[in-house]
Amino acid sequence: MLFFILRRLGTMLLTMVCLTLVVFFLVNLEPNLKKLAISQTEMHTSAEQLEQWLVRHGYRQNFFVRYGQWLGVVKKAPLINPDTGKAEQRFSFCNDPTEPVYSGVLQGDFGCSTKFKTTAAKRLFPALGATGILMFWVLVVMIPISLLIGILAGMREGSRTDRTLSVASIATTATPEYVSGVIFTVIFASWLGWLNGSAASASQGITFYNFTLPVMTLAIYGIGYIARMTRASMVEVMTQQYIRTARLKGLSFSSVVIKHALRNALIAPFTVIMLQFPWLLTGVVIVEVMFRYQGFGYILVEAAGNNDIDLLLGCSLASVFIVLITQLISDVGYAYLNPRIRVQ
């Protein structure tokens, strides 16, 4: 088991290095660097001045050297100003070192955000925290509802409850966040006026009024999927021999479901919930943009829109990390919950 986890962690690290390298390559494409230089300099600068800006801020150094610097395995050297001959900071707003030091992601330095004029870490971690709160409430709403729907539907396969709930869950999986968000806003904010169509004020304090719509929108897409998986797993368990035995020895239907079926039926949904995280990440971006909530999705869009290289790299690292760690947890958890695999 330990060996399995170690090997998975190794693959995970390799994946992260490969992915950040790909992202690094893509954000450093010539047109993207041009875009960055244009947005960072004054209006109407000539091509030479743009080039000069890129050179002066170190964007013309060797690709792998810069990747190494970002990672923290190559020393980050200050740039020598050709006019004065002195070493100077790359970006004054985030205290870049003036002496060569190892200062990359491995040392906890996520670089400079050119868009927000501060260190990337100062923007990234509060945003992740804000998104964490959103995610927490989404999971609190999503998991009990979807499990309940799945169990009720899968308890008696083919019954009317099953048919109705199955069609309802299919309908929610057909409703992406940007569709359900619009529909909910129209119904609950524009027509009924019960809820706020914007979560911008949620950064100061979360209330039922400003936070329900984002949570509801994010949860609804996942509910259908998890419910269907739970249903399938429940249906399979209900046809097992030991359930029939339990029924035949005279136990009531409800106690069979609760005591015998439930535990085994919940193994598969656990995996599915964990694997929902990559989906949720995309949903978070849509929902945060739609409801103007300043979290991870918001800074990702801002960083990508302005080609804010370090912040975008930080965002990719964070999201890839979340995806991979949830995959690992799902695998380990599955092995732990399922005795057939655990014994092997």
Add this chain to the structure above:
Amino acid sequence: MVSEFVGPLGVITGVLVRFWPVWLALALVLAASFTYKKRLGLYGQLFDSYVGIAGVIICLFWLFTAIFASTIAPFNPLQQLVVMKDALPGAIEPETHKVFLFGGDKLARDVFSRMVYGSQIVLIIAPAATGFALMVGITLGLPAGYYGGKIDTVLSFLANLVLAFPVILLFYLLVTPGIMDTPIPYGMAGLFFIFPIIFFCVLFWTRYKNRPDRLYILLGLTLVIGGWIYVGLVFDKDPLRIVHIDPNQLNIFVAVVFASSPGVFRIVRGLTMDIKTRDYVAAAQTRGETPWYIMLWEILPNARGPLIVDTCLRIGYTTILLGTLGYFGLGLAPESPDWGTAIKDASRLLRQTIHPALPPTIALMSFVLGLNLLADSLREQSLKD
């Protein structure tokens, strides 16, 4: 401002009347399907359950809407009639006396016509991109599952790499105006679009290599048609100017194929690993068939059930992806009538007007719902066998 309106009843009848080619085509197809239900195999079995019928009707509805879009839509989707800015549903256009059935949007375009034309974009790109993703996934997934070992390790690692990317980040990196100046989208298009050609060449070669009369015709056809489309799509140099795709459409097309082929790969790989242990595969191996013959003519046909279901779901998922692209304003032109772009435009103004937001959202939702219902009923049918 507009002074004349038709009432809600007028709007409903107006919409029903405008869709007349769709109703006609639907009636013909459904009547034919019910009559010959027994002879239509899997498609005929769909008509055994209400879920299947609903799925077929919704999908066909949007298919025919896309085909007859120019007849159904009363206005040009890009035409701006200034008086109709933010007009409410049912407003009558003063000059032509035609009705803006679902009202006008903030740029004074007819919401109804845009919804109808939007179906064209979605129904061309989503199935085509899914088709290419299927080809890539099958061509790589079969050997990975069949041979295992190093090929499997490498290909699975690559697939997991792409799957570990949150889709939205992938799109923000791959679908930008800047990337069109680099050779990356064209390189990727060149790589992905060659897979169907390889697939069909190998398919025909393994089957007919001892029957040159058939083989050369089929191979020739594949190479000519495939090569023609390839040249048209990747280099935009179709000598006859029939096959053509805009650079930004090529870009989103490639990004969507890239995002969804690892999923197909994983499914095909899993199915292959399962099926290769069956007796008929062992029989084929004993007969001395080549590995590619076994993969393409023994394993693939037996994996078709789950693959068809997955393809249905995947077209729906691709539609959602396209909507996401439109919602973030990536790739598609800002005035494009596709549903995602329309939802983006309308959702920014929900505080003032809501009517432009509803038609595209409901259109997108119903189309994906139709595909999901279809997939669900196909799955039930395949479980029955």
